[in-house]
Amino acid sequence: MGLPNASGDLSTEVELDAFRRLFPLRFFEKHLLESIRPDARPLGRARDTTLSLGAVASANGSANAKIGSTTMLAAIKMEVMTPSLETPDEGCIAIDFHMPPIVRPGRPAEAAPVVAKQLSDTILSSGMINLKELSLVSGKAAWMAYLDIYCLYADGALFDAALLAAVAAFSYLEIPVVSLNDDGKIVLSEEQGLSDREPVNKEKRKVNLGSIPFSLTCILHKNYILADPTAEEESIMETSVTVVLDSSSQLVSLYKPGGPVLAYTSAIQDCIALTRQRVMELQMILEEAISGMEVD
Amino acid sequence: MAAKPGIAPTTYSPNLVQKTRPPIFKDNDLDWVRPDGRGFHQCRPAFFRTGAVNSASGSAYAELGNTKVIVSVFGPRESKKAMMYSDTGRLNCNVSYTTFGTPVRGQGSDHKEFSSMLHKALEGAIMLETFPKTTVDVFALVLESGGSDIPVVISCASLALADAGIMMYDLVAAVSVACLGKNLVIDPILEEESYQDGSLMLTCMPSRYEVTQLTFTGEWPTPDINEAMQLCLDACNKLGKVMRTCLKEAASASQEEKLDVCF
Numbered sequence: 001m002g003l004p005n006a007s008g009d010l011s012t013e014v015e016l017d018a019f020r021r022l023f024p025l026r027f028f029e030k031h032l033l034e035s036i037r038p039d040a041r042p043l044g045r046a047r048d049t050t051l052s053l054g055a056v057a058s059a060n061g062s063a064n065a066k067i068g069s070t071t072m073l074a075a076i077k078m079e080v081m082t083p084s085l086e087t088p089d090e091g092c093i094a095i096d097f098h099m100p101p102i103v104r105p106g107r108p109a110e111a112a113p114v115v116a117k118q119l120s121d122t123i124l125s126s127g128m129i130n131l132k133e134l135s136l137v138s139g140k141a142a143w144m145a146y147l148d149i150y151c152l153y154a155d156g157a158l159f160d161a162a163l164l165a166a167v168a169a170f171s172y173l174e175i176p177v178v179s180l181n182d183d184g185k186i187v188l189s190e191e192q193g194l195s196d197r198e199p200v201n202k203e204k205r206k207v208n209l210g211s212i213p214f215s216l217t218c219i220l221h222k223n224y225i226l227a228d229p230t231a232e233e234e235s236i237m238e239t240s241v242t243v244v245l246d247s248s249s250q251l252v253s254l255y256k257p258g259g260p261v262l263a264y265t266s267a268i269q270d271c272i273a274l275t276r277q278r279v280m281e282l283q284m285i286l287e288e289a290i291s292g293m294e295v296d
Numbered sequence: 297m298a299a300k301p302g303i304a305p306t307t308y309s310p311n312l313v314q315k316t317r318p319p320i321f322k323d324n325d326l327d328w329v330r331p332d333g334r335g336f337h338q339c340r341p342a343f344f345r346t347g348a349v350n351s352a353s354g355s356a357y358a359e360l361g362n363t364k365v366i367v368s369v370f371g372p373r374e375s376k377k378a379m380m381y382s383d384t385g386r387l388n389c390n391v392s393y394t395t396f397g398t399p400v401r402g403q404g405s406d407h408k409e410f411s412s413m414l415h416k417a418l419e420g421a422i423m424l425e426t427f428p429k430t431t432v433d434v435f436a437l438v439l440e441s442g443g444s445d446i447p448v449v450i451s452c453a454s455l456a457l458a459d460a461g462i463m464m465y466d467l468v469a470a471v472s473v474a475c476l477g478k479n480l481v482i483d484p485i486l487e488e489e490s491y492q493d494g495s496l497m498l499t500c501m502p503s504r505y506e507v508t509q510l511t512f513t514g515e516w517p518t519p520d521i522n523e524a525m526q527l528c529l530d531a532c533n534k535l536g537k538v539m540r541t542c543l544k545e546a547a548s549a550s551q552e553e554k555l556d557v558c559f
Contacts, residue, residue: 056364056396056397056439056440057399057429057440057442058362058396058397058399058440058441059396062396069350073439075394075396076396077309077395077396077401078310079307079308079309079310079401080307080308080310081306081308087378092322096395098394099363100350100392100394100435100437101368101390101392101433101435101437102355102366102368102435102436102437103349103351103366103368104351105368105370105433105435144307146395146396146401148394148395148396149435150394150439152366152437153347153348153349153350154351155350176310177337178310186310187306187310188310259528279376
């Protein structure tokens with residue numbers, strides 16, 4: 001909120017805060033008339049996004065994504081499984097989203113399973129990972145990638161931040177080199193200490209990513225479209241539209257869960273246009289983060 | 297596509313777990329060389345930051361080597377109506393691990409006793425009578441486990457409580473010492489903890505020189521017990537100073553933002 005003015009008069013600040021709490025909708029509408037939002041963003045702009053890779057040393061791939069204050073920590077751990085009979089050449093990905101008690105105590109959030117399911121569907125159907133790449137020994141062993149995303153701070157746009165963190169974790173994933181030992185189990189090659197055992201996956205250390213999905217959540221309120229809402233905005237204006245586009249600008253998913261505002265085609269097209277811009281921003285951010293890690 | 301719905305395939309981690317400690321020097325006094333190059337009586341450099349989570353009353357983040365912990369404090373909040381009236385406050389602690397925090401996925405659920413250990417460590421230091429009828433919740437999330445988890449959680453929790461403004465007699469600092477054959481190593485990492493013969497964890501209030509919790513496990517040669525306790529007390533003193541510096545920096549930073557405010 002603004003600093004009190006030079007005469008040390010706190011009463012205007014207290015009144016502003018009270019107005020914001022008592023009449024939140026009017027407070028926001030006054031801002032929207034000037035085409036601006038309380039944090040001084042224009043309507044179509046998303047918050048500052050930062051991405052840092054490799055935050056968790058004990059995981060095979062990890063990333064920490066921050067959109068404004070919303071912080072997500074994603075990490076991937078690889079374990080070995082027996083592939084199913086119908087798909088002997090494919091591995092598997094298990095995606096889970098958690099909102100730990102540090103963020104909100106008491107009953108688990110309603111949003112957590114919704115975001116988990118959305119993420120799972122988006123990532124698996126976007127074609128980013130080809131499951132055949134996760135195979136080790138056909139019919140006997142394949143990788144199971146456990147992707148866990150923890151929300152460390154929830155301030156709106158949970159799905160966007162979670163998807164960005166998940167995608168970044170996959171792009172920084174390092175698959176350990178393993179080989180088959182005498183009991184038929186897969187073990188890490190370095191632990192063996194012997195070089196006579198042929199590593200099963202010497203060449204495949206990184207996963208080749210297909211088209212990477214990026215998303216943007218927008219809020220519809222009367223005739224306004226607000227991109228990347230904060231938690232306060234989400235709680236007041238309840239109609240949200242989430243658009244997921246991949247890096248070749250193809251539509252992966254469109255999600256509009258009800259809400260008091262009915263969206264005309266023009267509103268949806270505007271949301272998609274906003275998402276297209278956002279995809280280019282996010283692609284640059286992801287590339288910068290990856291190249292920043294490679295310099296080391 | 298994903299595995300058949302409803303049936304989760306059993307998986308195993310390709311990591312090998314070594315059970316016996318490889319002997320290094322057989323007829324020497326040295327039983328161990330620390331992998332990260334620290335001296336036996338040297339703790340890892342500590343990084344503390346308060347105010348990590350704004351939606352909580354108080355929060356802190358601690359990082360010692362590879363051990364990373366976030367603690368949020370909520371409260372004092374109204375106790376549930378089902379609970380009996382009490383003229384002292386209640387403390388509720390919970391420690392949980394991320395699934396990827398441990399080397400093998402899912403090992404965090406082996407540490408269910410940490411919640412009650414955290415409770416016992418903190419309850420001696422908090423002035424519970426200053427918030428009757430209400431509950432203070434302390435939630436800890438271990439993001440990555442690099443050894444010495446519970447001492448880091450305890451120290452971080454006391455910082456978070458200080459950040460939330462809960463009245464305490466003093467900050468609580470905790471340190472653990474591992475006994476590896478004839479050597480005592482302070483602040484063990486994960487590898488050292490897996491090979492240890494015994495461990496000591498001491499939680500104390502540094503400026504009052506009072507111990508709130510003391511936990512001994514395993515095999516200890518008798519003369520080493522005293523030496524280990526003294527090591528811990530000295531280390532807690534130093535850790536207490538580091539924590540105090542962190543709080544002072546946080547307070548002076550917010551002091552600078554509120555230059556014009558005068559009541």
